[in-house]
Amino acid sequence: xxxxxxxxxxxxxxxxxxxxxxxxxxxxxxxxxxxxxxxxxxxxxxxxxxxxxxxxxxxxxxxxxxxxxxxxxxxxxxxxxxxxxxxxxxxxxxxxxxxxxxxxxxxxxxxxxxxxxxxxxxxxxxxxxxxxxxxxxxxxxxxxxxxxxxxxxxxxxxxxxxxxxxxxxxxxxxxxxxxxxxxxxxxxxxxxxxxxxxxxxxxxxxxxxxxxxxxxxxxxxxxxxxxxxxxxxxxxxxxxxxxxxxxxxxxxxxxxxxxxxxxxxxxxxxxxxxxxxxxxxxxxxxxxxxxxxxxxxxxxxxxxxxxxxxxxxxxxxxxxx
Numbered sequence: 137x138x139x140x141x142x143x144x145x146x147x148x149x150x151x152x153x154x155x156x157x158x159x160x161x162x163x164x165x166x167x168x169x170x171x172x173x174x175x176x177x178x179x180x181x182x183x184x185x186x187x188x189x190x191x192x193x194x195x196x197x198x199x200x201x202x203x204x205x206x207x208x209x210x211x212x213x214x215x216x217x218x219x220x221x222x223x224x225x226x227x228x229x230x231x232x233x234x235x236x237x238x239x240x241x242x243x244x245x246x247x248x249x250x251x252x253x254x255x256x257x258x259x260x261x262x263x264x265x266x267x268x269x270x271x272x273x274x275x276x277x278x279x280x281x282x283x284x285x286x287x288x289x290x291x292x293x294x295x296x297x298x299x300x301x302x303x304x305x306x307x308x309x310x311x312x313x314x315x316x317x318x319x320x321x322x323x324x325x326x327x328x329x330x331x332x333x334x335x336x337x338x339x340x341x342x343x344x345x346x347x348x349x350x351x352x353x354x355x356x357x358x359x360x361x362x363x364x365x366x367x368x369x370x371x372x373x374x375x376x377x378x379x380x381x382x383x384x385x386x387x388x389x390x391x392x393x394x395x396x397x398x399x400x401x402x403x404x405x406x407x408x409x410x411x412x413x414x415x416x417x418x419x420x421x422x423x424x425x426x427x428x429x430x431x432x433x434x435x436x437x438x439x440x441x442x443x444x445x446x447x448x449x450x451x452x453x454x455x456x457x
Contacts (some may be wrong), residue, residue, distance in 0.1 A: 141170035179318020205439030255402035261307035340376030343369035
């Protein structure tokens with residue numbers, strides 16, 4: 137759902153003049169917050185998997201195998217578009233930026249304008265935060281495993297946003313705060329017997345309503361809500377998701393290919409914009425989903441398996457932790 141919200145957010149440019157334009161503008165003008173949900177969810181999931189065991193080398197190999205194959209493929213595809221069709225209007229790519237993209241390090245200093253595949257800034261930021269996950273988890277142990285502890289990273293992030301702190305917009309800083317909230321959400325979840333309070337669904341629905349309309353409603357009263365202050369609404373949504381037990385094959389498939397949806401739709405977007413097919417909303421949506429399905433099954437999963445098998449062989453046959 138988070139991946140689709142970003143997909144529909146970027147689809148708005150292709151809906152101009154169609155029946156979809158007004159609904160998309162109303163529902164997905166803040167669809168970029170799917171990335172905030174990703175960051176919080178990632179902090180929870182990595183804690184869930186590695187809280188009791190982090191053999192650092194093997195942990196990094198598994199993260200690399202999960203992230204890099206589709207990342208580098210979509211980066212190279214986007215680079216081909218940039219080389220053959222020209223840079224998109226929002227791009228500020230230089231030679232150094234391209235090298236940093238290949239190394240998956242552009243999240244250290246810049247956002248979508250210096251990412252070859254313009255959506256990959258968040259993937260870079262997340263991978264960089266993975267490098268210091270053990271430190272984040274250790275620090276999190278000193279915070280209370282309650283709602284205050286969960287919201288502390290978000291409160292700090294929102295406060296810095298209100299002060300327009302210079303470094304706040306850097307992707308790795310944004311990811312650090314939200315990922316840390318996900319780590320604390322895991323601690324809260326464990327403390328409460330792997331469950332969430334019943335009221336969390338109500339809080340999540342309020343958060344969804346706020347994401348849809350709060351910024352535009354506040355502007356009518358002369359109040360400007362900083363993007364950082366919207367991050368608080370990602371936490372109840374992820375917490376609500378922890379109460380779900382989906383059995384639908386379609387939903388489970390969507391979860392498996394969500395990473396490919398996120399990265400491949402950026403490439404499709406760049407191509408359609410560069411060839412000036414701005415009105416092709418359905419083409420953008422369906423081609424992004426179909427390519428993501430193919431990419432996930434034929435590239436993402438086989439490449440991850442190959443890297444892990446090779447790593448086990450190079451590790452003397454010992455399974456990765």
